[in-house]
Amino acid sequence: MQLTDEFIRNEGHRADCYRFLSACYSYSIQDLKDEGLKNLIASLQPVCGEAVSFARDMDEALASAEVLSLKVDHSALFIGPFKLISPPYGSAYLEEGRAVMGGTTVDAIKFYKSAGVEMDPQQKDIPDHIAVELE
Template identity: 30%
Template sequence: MLHVSERKQLYRFLAGLFAYPDQELVAALTRGEAEQAARLAGIGDIPPKLPKADPLADLETGFTDLFINRLGGVPVPPYGSVYLEQAGILMGASTLKVLDAYRKESLSLERSSEPPDYLATELEFLYYLVGQEEEALQQRQVETARAFSLKQQAFVNKLLSPWLPVFCHRLEAVPGGHPLYRWGGKLLRRFGELEVEWLERLP
């Protein structure tokens, strides 16, 4: 069972991994955060190494190819509505439910150009909720911590876990997909399974 601080750490790393790559991600990978995430989630696969020459450009190319634009269609769209809506449309009813969850926490997406159900944003939201739970526990506010745990449970069960396994399996199976993101799909799938198991235990 993962400690609340370890869950927060995994959500933070995964949110960064599945956002458009930047120097902060390169620095995190250089520090060995991918290896640490693999240990926490209990996957045996070692994350692939980035090329020494211009690793950011390598990540940008791989990310674009998988999640933004590829000849013949985007292999793995990182939006929940694509998997949850009958017609696979963006900004469907499920997207509005995600947005409502953010608004209930007084969180704004004004600086984001992505839809609310963008995978990285959903992971960042769960990082926030777990962080609030951890803070409440540190202050011995047990009921407040429980309330944030239940919010995590509701969000994961209703809005993330129903589509996450399909997304991860598609990502792992993409021919010619960037090896780091394919590895990330395995990490995300395993952590998603652990989260469902953990959150189901809440009384």
């Protein structure tokens, strides 16, 4: 196999890893429970073998967890209702006063456009949401 073929194959695995990691920040937990981490484990092996054991641990924990409990935890961390513990938006950490949809979000949009990346029109999260950026 040529070096170029190996590089292309590994970049495909790396892209899959980012896509599966993106799913970890999604509210759609059942999809992740059904297959996401198994696919992440397979994609991690060639590009970051040392991370495989951590992904396996996550997969085991996810298998025994209740979907409703995971959704409650996800909501508490990333959605609210009272205090947002861990905002999933880059702008919340980069903008003064933890403002969302500020200049850094606009910068992310410009960067996506300059790289030829288009947002999925059905995407409901703002462009600097960690799941969007990993995708």
